Amino acid sequence: MYAFRKPFTAATYEQVADWGFALDYKIALVLAQVAGYALSKLIGIKLISELPAARRAAAIMGLVSLSWLALLAFAVVPVPYNVLALFVNGLPLGLIWGLVFGYLEGRRSSELLGAMLCASFILSSGVVKSVGVWLMTQGGVAEMWMPAATGALFFPLLAVSVWGLSRLPPPDADDERERTRRAPMPRPQRAALFRAYAPGLVALVLAYVLFTAFRDFRDNFTAELWAALGSAGVASVFTTSEWPVALLSLAALAAIMLVRDNVRATLLMHAIIAAGALLIGGATLALQLEWLGPMGWMVLSGAGLYIAYTPFNAMLFDRLIAAGQRVGTAGFLIYVADASGYAASVALLLYRNFAAPELDWLAFAIRCAYATSLIGLLFVGAAAVYFRRKWREGAPAGVLSAAHDAAAAHGARSRH
Numbered sequence: 001m002y003a004f005r006k007p008f009t010a011a012t013y014e015q016v017a018d019w020g021f022a023l024d025y026k027i028a029l030v031l032a033q034v035a036g037y038a039l040s041k042l043i044g045i046k047l048i049s050e051l052p053a054a055r056r057a058a059a060i061m062g063l064v065s066l067s068w069l070a071l072l073a074f075a076v077v078p079v080p081y082n083v084l085a086l087f088v089n090g091l092p093l094g095l096i097w098g099l100v101f102g103y104l105e106g107r108r109s110s111e112l113l114g115a116m117l118c119a120s121f122i123l124s125s126g127v128v129k130s131v132g133v134w135l136m137t138q139g140g141v142a143e144m145w146m147p148a149a150t151g152a153l154f155f156p157l158l159a160v161s162v163w164g165l166s167r168l169p170p171p172d173a174d175d176e177r178e179r180t181r182r183a184p185m186p187r188p189q190r191a192a193l194f195r196a197y198a199p200g201l202v203a204l205v206l207a208y209v210l211f212t213a214f215r216d217f218r219d220n221f222t223a224e225l226w227a228a229l230g231s232a233g234v235a236s237v238f239t240t241s242e243w244p245v246a247l248l249s250l251a252a253l254a255a256i257m258l259v260r261d262n263v264r265a266t267l268l269m270h271a272i273i274a275a276g277a278l279l280i281g282g283a284t285l286a287l288q289l290e291w292l293g294p295m296g297w298m299v300l301s302g303a304g305l306y307i308a309y310t311p312f313n314a315m316l317f318d319r320l321i322a323a324g325q326r327v328g329t330a331g332f333l334i335y336v337a338d339a340s341g342y343a344a345s346v347a348l349l350l351y352r353n354f355a356a357p358e359l360d361w362l363a364f365a366i367r368c369a370y371a372t373s374l375i376g377l378l379f380v381g382a383a384a385v386y387f388r389r390k391w392r393e394g395a396p397a398g399v400l401s402a403a404h405d406a407a408a409a410h411g412a413r414s415r416h
Contacts (some may be wrong), residue, residue, distance in 0.1 A: 075142075
């Protein structure tokens, strides 16, 4: 999917500098795609939580194909009208994550599978940009045609991957016993779940807003950041800087699978997110003190960002659903958070273009890193305190007591 979403960001579009608008052309492209992505997250709150499993594969192929047609339109339609093609491109792609994670949630191995999935999108972002730069520099593909060309290269792999996902068996009885049964969630169930954990969820969503905005900025303007750091036009840096990030994130998050207790696992993920936030700020300070070079900063700040960001996309809400012993889907909470996060991405880009145009890309990224680190740490800490009190001090009237009673009843029926 990333081959249809991210390659356009590998180009700088300097030849379109005078396109008749106060907004930078590339920022306009990013805003258009993010706006489509954000709208799709709002749609996904209902669609992803209610879609039957049997329709996922066809939905993935259809939505990605629609996004590729939008990339063809981007190449064919003249500036400035082709900006709208990026909006159409982002609209279907925003639904893909929830469809894919629907195959993986609710399993005892969900942390490992989710960590692999998250590691893949960290690495994918760098790989497809490297492919895009290679197509332009070695293949002679024009900037406007490069996104569609990159997507076309990945269609066969997309088809094989979706077929493989569709062959996965559903969670078994042991999975459902440990992680609760997963099923579509109608509106009353969604409202009841949010009300049950509203203070903690609001704090988590606010933290995720910061992580998403900074992550999206870093991802969309990596080319500009590397240029500011002295590595403009080098295709390999996109992948070289991202594979250590993917490995570090994979190792940190997959290890949670060893924690069987859902409450402990959820609180541990809060601690991991907080550690990631600290690493963002610490690596940035080290860069300014010249203790780290450009590659070291991109790797460590990226690792901190993704260690903080990726749990929200998979295992955090999966375990939270399991800890509360509620039948439902983690996709609902993921899309509530995503809808807020991508709205913040739009706000950050508008701020960069109109309120802070005098700052170079690197200086702006450093400011964002410090704000994300400090404020994100505050919100995650507040959420951890809330959930710890609710689940630990709420017994016997709380969720844990209900889960214990249900387990005892199940055991009694089994013995009978």
